[in-house]
Amino acid sequence: MSQQSSNQYAYHQELYEQHIQQLDQIKNEIEAQDPFIITQPIELQILESEYLENQGFLQKIQKIRQLYPQFRRVRRDGSCFYRAVLFRIFEYIIESKDQPLLNKFSTIIANSKADLTAVGYEQIVIDDFYDEIMKQIKLCPNNITIQGIVEAFCNKVTSDYLIMYMRMMTSGYIKANSFLFEGYIETGTVELFCQQEVDPIDREADQMQIIALQNYLQIPIRIFYLDGNVATFDATIFQIPEDADPKSIFINLLYRPGHYDILYPK
Secondary structure (H helix, E strand, C coil): CCHHHHHHHHHHHHHHHHHHHHHHHHHHHHHHHCCCCECCCEEHHHHHHHHCCCHHHHHHHHHHCCCCCEEECECCCCCHHHHHHHHHHHHHHHHHCCHHHHHHHHHHHHHHHHHHHHCCCCHHHHHHHHHHHHHHHHHCCCCCCHHHHHHHHCCHHHHHHHHHHHHHHHHHHHHHCHHHHHHHCCCCCHHHHHHHHCCCCCCCCCHHHHHHHHHHHCCCEEEEECCCCCCCCCCEEEEECCCCCHHHCCEEEEEECCEEEEEECC
């Protein structure tokens, strides 16, 4: 190994170790305040008691629960969007036994390693995260139950690795398609945006990250946005892609400022 290659290896190994330290530190802080990662499905009506003094939120929750009576709470730690999307993909594949979807998702993930190395990720940095998501995919749909995937997501190490890989895929897509995003970045480069707003484990997903991940996974998403406007009873709905068949969408998320939970239809 040349001196240059040796230095590059040492640099990326250090980056990898920093990622792990960051995951552990943030996870420990969140766990002290918030013991759950993903709950069992619960009645959406329970949220009404949390917003008795916010009429705008309250009336929208009441309207949403007519069609989506249950939800899963997802830990509020900055990774809730990534966690909710990935969990729902696994859950749907397990419950529906949708083999074409499993094949599509498995192929996308299998190809993702090459996509990430093409935009500058070193294989040593991504291997452990990639291996974990592929491990869970290989269990689907018949060798793991829904409760089993809940337990996997509630495992500290497994959950961290899965979410980190979702962030890498999001970051990788933005970098590979920088021409689609650079006009929306107010300061700095696409590379800097990804370093600051996508890669860190505690950074929330905004519209750019949502669009990037959906474009990469090619699985439609529908988000119900709560706001305090008392003049409207309907939540604003963000569906991506806009031309997706509404009946085909199984990832339904409830957004409250800074947080996503998973909605379940009747």
